[in-house]
Structures are given as structure tokens and as C-alpha cells.
Amino acid sequence: MAIDYAERIPNNVHLSGNRRLQRALEQWQPGFQSWWAEMGPAGFQAREVYLRTATSVDAHGWATFGFVKMPEYRWGIFLADAVSDRKIAFGDHKGEPVWQEVPGEYRGALRRLIVTQGDTEPASVEQQRQLGATSPSLYDLRNLFQVNVEEARHLWAMAYLLHACFGRDGREEADALLLRRSGNADNPRILGAFNEQTPDWLSFLMFTFFTDRDGKYQLASLAESGFDPLSRTCRFMLTEEAHHMFVGETGIGRVVQRTCELMKLHDTDEVGRFGGIDLKLIQKYLNFHYSVSLDLFGAELSTNAANYFSMGLKGRFNEESRDDDHQLKHASYRITQIDDNRIVQKDQPALLALNETLRDAYIADCARGLSRWNKVIKAAGIDFELRLPHRGFHRAIGACATVKLTPEGRLITEAEWAAHHSQWLPTTDERQFVGSLMIGVTEPGKFAGWIAPPARGINHQPLDFEYVKL
Ligand code: BYC
Numbered sequence: 001m002a003i004d005y006a007e008r009i010p011n012n013v014h015l016s017g018n019r020r021l022q023r024a025l026e027q028w029q030p031g032f033q034s035w036w037a038e039m040g041p042a043g044f045q046a047r048e049v050y051l052r053t054a055t056s057v058d059a060h061g062w063a064t065f066g067f068v069k070m071p072e073y074r075w076g077i078f079l080a081d082a083v084s085d086r087k088i089a090f091g092d093h094k095g096e097p098v099w100q101e102v103p104g105e106y107r108g109a110l111r112r113l114i115v116t117q118g119d120t121e122p123a124s125v126e127q128q129r130q131l132g133a134t135s136p137s138l139y140d141l142r143n144l145f146q147v148n149v150e151e152a153r154h155l156w157a158m159a160y161l162l163h164a165c166f167g168r169d170g171r172e173e174a175d176a177l178l179l180r181r182s183g184n185a186d187n188p189r190i191l192g193a194f195n196e197q198t199p200d201w202l203s204f205l206m207f208t209f210f211t212d213r214d215g216k217y218q219l220a221s222l223a224e225s226g227f228d229p230l231s232r233t234c235r236f237m238l239t240e241e242a243h244h245m246f247v248g249e250t251g252i253g254r255v256v257q258r259t260c261e262l263m264k265l266h267d268t269d270e271v272g273r274f275g276g277i278d279l280k281l282i283q284k285y286l287n288f289h290y291s292v293s294l295d296l297f298g299a300e301l302s303t304n305a306a307n308y309f310s311m312g313l314k315g316r317f318n319e320e321s322r323d324d325d326h327q328l329k330h331a332s333y334r335i336t337q338i339d340d341n342r343i344v345q346k347d348q349p350a351l352l353a354l355n356e357t358l359r360d361a362y363i364a365d366c367a368r369g370l371s372r373w374n375k376v377i378k379a380a381g382i383d384f385e386l387r388l389p390h391r392g393f394h395r396a397i398g399a400c401a402t403v404k405l406t407p408e409g410r411l412i413t414e415a416e417w418a419a420h421h422s423q424w425l426p427t428t429d430e431r432q433f434v435g436s437l438m439i440g441v442t443e444p445g446k447f448a449g450w451i452a453p454p455a456r457g458i459n460h461q462p463l464d465f466e467y468v469k470l
Contacts, residue, residue, distance in 0.1 A: 008026060009075075010076030012078055013164075018164075025077075032156070034178075035178045037071070041070065042132060046069060047469055047470060048067040048068065050065060050067055050461070050467045051065070051073065052064060054236075063459075067469065070148075076156065079236060089315060089320045090316070090326040090327065092311070094312070094326055098227070099226055099227050109307060109308060111170065111173065113313060114161050116191065118158030118174075119194070121151045122178070123180075123194035125148050125151050127196070127207070131198065134201065134440050135440055139447075139453075139465075143243075143247045144204065151244075158174075182194055191295075192396055193214075196292060201438055203289070205247070206252065206285050208247045208248030209366075209369060212241060212244040213365060216241050217358050220234075220238060221314050221315055221319075225315065227313060256376050257380075258276055259279055260377055263382060264380060277434060277450055284424060284425055285434075290388055292394075293362075294359060295397040297355045297356070297358055297359040297362065299398045300335045301335070310327075331349075332350055335353050338402070370387070393407050393424070406420070442468075444466045445462075
């Protein structure tokens, strides 16, 4: 169904046909707008930004570009088209028709999944709130705002499901999504990484590469859901998510490229005094963001994950193209564990190891991105390789949360960790240094000295296009 923009809440779910739901969402809308005013991007709210808005969910309409003031962005409810005769692809209900209504016995689990997903969306906007003032270019500023408005739309996507499918407790959960705050001691966001700060653009680019990529894998698993409204919602969110990871991958690639240029120009590894970010420091930021993002997949062994799968609520990445029984009652999966203060690989029931299965797919995807950055370094003739640290490095969730490991994966004592962690993770001084490079550049076509320009502009526009009208 086409998106109806004549309505107060743009949608392709025929909202006007359900007055009760429409009223409930119209009551939620002012709270959302206040949240955006209070916690959305600081400054720039009165400026026109070259943003894409979906006009339909098909290939032609989902990316329509034009100038919009952010508070006037048409946030709405967009579901991917229904697949006719869709069947549940996994778990105990495999082969049964997908559910259009919440299955009563799984109501609590489903609500929890939707709330957890929904909570990350406003959290990331809150984390990125202050970055506009220090953007390295108008091109990057526009990308930041595109990411922000779309994360806010993803909040709408989950708030819609809570309102449409869960009655009163759903409405209460949707309200609570607007009340929690990233990093707030009393009322924090649900998952760890979403309470960390995103204080500078290097962190932002790392976040969009590593943390948004968790989003890709979680959304893809929820897109497999037997609960069809969740599946259709997530399928459309995934098209938007791809741009966020593009921002991270190309963004870090441009930082690496600029660093290599400065290294060659000045014949040194230490480019800080020339306004660049050393490859070693980039590696430390990478170590941090990768490890906190790995935590987002949950523990290696999880009965929650097993239940979500057996219930048919959350599948695996590319569930339908996997060649197995899609029930996993007798399958095993090899996971990393700590046993007698040693790191060991052990076969465990595959059903319990689903978080680790998803994490493995994510790790392989991250490695592909790194290999692209390493090509930039190699092409510059520099002998250095960015690496993913060991999966157990700097973890707060799962088997390795109780031990300390080096990035190479060697178990060390607390004392060794205390003596060496500043070699592996950014120190306060290094974070301050990166912060000192963050000086806003707002002249069209100009870029800060720590990042190379991108290969091309947005939507075929030139690099010196005025992406944000200041
Ligand atoms: N932080 O059984 P376990 C995105 C809790 S990102 C804090 O292993 P489970 C985006 C866990 O809740 C994608 N707590 O957990 C990206 C449990 O608590 P209880 C977001 C954590 O349930 C960028 C306990 O530890 N979507 O879209 O198997 C920008 C035991 O753990 C954490 C989703 O996450 C943590 N990191 O797995 C914008 C999908 N990890 O039961 C957006 C929905 C675990 O003891 N969520 N815990 O009270 C899920 O599928 C699952 O909740 C998780 C956790 C995979 C996150």
C-alpha cells in the first residue's frame, strides 16, 4: 500500500481505518516531538537539511531527496509489503502460517524483544546529540542528521507495534521509550553500548560501523519472525540501516586514507601534530567499539535466545537459506568458553548458542569492512594492519566478562590488565586529543584536516553542494 502523507501520521498501514489506534498514536506523537526537541540534534533544528524520506516502500520510492527542517520530517509507519501465504520458517511452529495477531502465550517475550529493539533507536539519537557543532563537513553533517531522523523513525516503527498489538501495557512501554535516557544513572537505556558516550566524530563513525551493524543482524533476525507485523517492519528498517553502515564504513575509510596521506607527506607514523589521527589510535577506538558492540549479542549460551527461536519469534541471520532442520533440537555449535582459567572451544546445544551464531556472522561481516580499510593502507605502501581484537577482549557480557584478555586473546591477570589496558583502549588524553581535532567545518566542499573527502556526494550531488543550509 502507498504511503499516505496527507495524514497527520504518514503510514502505509491504513491507520485511518482504525480510529482507536490512530487516536492512541496521535496521543503519543506530541511526546515524541517533545523528546526530539529535547534530545534530538542540538542546534540546526531550524535549518533545511537535504534528507531522504520514503514515499513508498518499493525500490522507486523509498529514497526521495529534498530539503526539510528536521522537526518537520515526516516520521511515520512503513511496513514492507506482505509476502502472501508466508509460513513460519523455524522453531516449534515451523510450517504454520505466520501470525498477524500476537500469540497469547508468547506475548511477554515478544513485547520484550520489541521494547529492547525500540529502546536502542532513541538512545543512539541521544548519544549523537552534540555532534552537529563539530561536523567535519556539510556532507557529514547531513549524513549525521539522516541517521538521526531515521533512527527516530525506527522508534516510530516499534512504538507502532506496541500500540497496535499490545493494548495498555504496549502503550505504557511506548511511553517509557520516550522517558529512558542514554547514560542516565536513574533511568538508563536497556543495553550497555547505548549508555556509552559518542563524544566525537571518530566515535560516531565507529558506532555507525560497529553498533549499527549489530542493528543489521538483530533486525535481520527479527525480520525472520513468525509474527508478521514485526517481520515486515524490520524488513523495511533494514533498507534504511544500510546507509548508516555506509556512513561508518566509508567514514573510517576516509579517516584512514587521510592518516596515510599525512604519514607519507611528513614521513612519520605520528601524524597527531599534523592534525591527523594515528593508525594506532584508530585501532584503539576500533577495539573499544567492537568489544562493546559484541556485548550487544548477549551471552554465548542463552535460554532467552533458545526460547525466542523455538517460539518462532526471532530467527537466525538468513534463516530461510540455511540448510538444516530449522529447529535445532539435536544440533550442536562450537563456542568459546572459559574453563579452569583457560580459553577453550566446546560444542554446545545449537539452540542455546544462537546469540553466538549471530555474533559469528557479525564478526565475519566486520572483518570484511576492515579488509577494505587495510587495502587503503596497503595501497599507500604502509606496513600496518588494522585488526579485530579477540572476541573475549574487553567484554562485559558473556563468558569472558569475568576474565581479562589481551587483544590477541591471551588470558591475563587483573594486575596485567591494569598495567596495560591503556595500550589497547583510548586513554583520557587520547580522547581529549581526538576531541581537540573536532572543529566544525561548514563551508560547502571543505573538509576537516583529519578526514579525506568522500569519493562522491549524496544522490549524485557534487561534494560542494550545500547539504545543510546554514
Ligand atoms: N547490555 O540471555 P542473555 C540497533 C541481559 S542495535 C545489557 O544472553 P538475551 C541499533 C539480558 O537482557 C540492535 N544487558 O540475553 C544500532 C538478560 O537479562 P535478564 C538492538 C544485556 O536476551 C545502532 C541477561 O543479560 N536489537 O538496532 O539472549 C543505532 C542475560 O543475557 C546485554 C536487539 O538487541 C547488554 N548488551 O540477548 C540504533 C534485538 N546483553 O533476562 C539502533 C532484541 C544481554 O537476565 N534483543 N543482557 O534480565 C534481543 O534479541 C536480546 O535482548 C539481546 C540479549 C540479544 C540483546
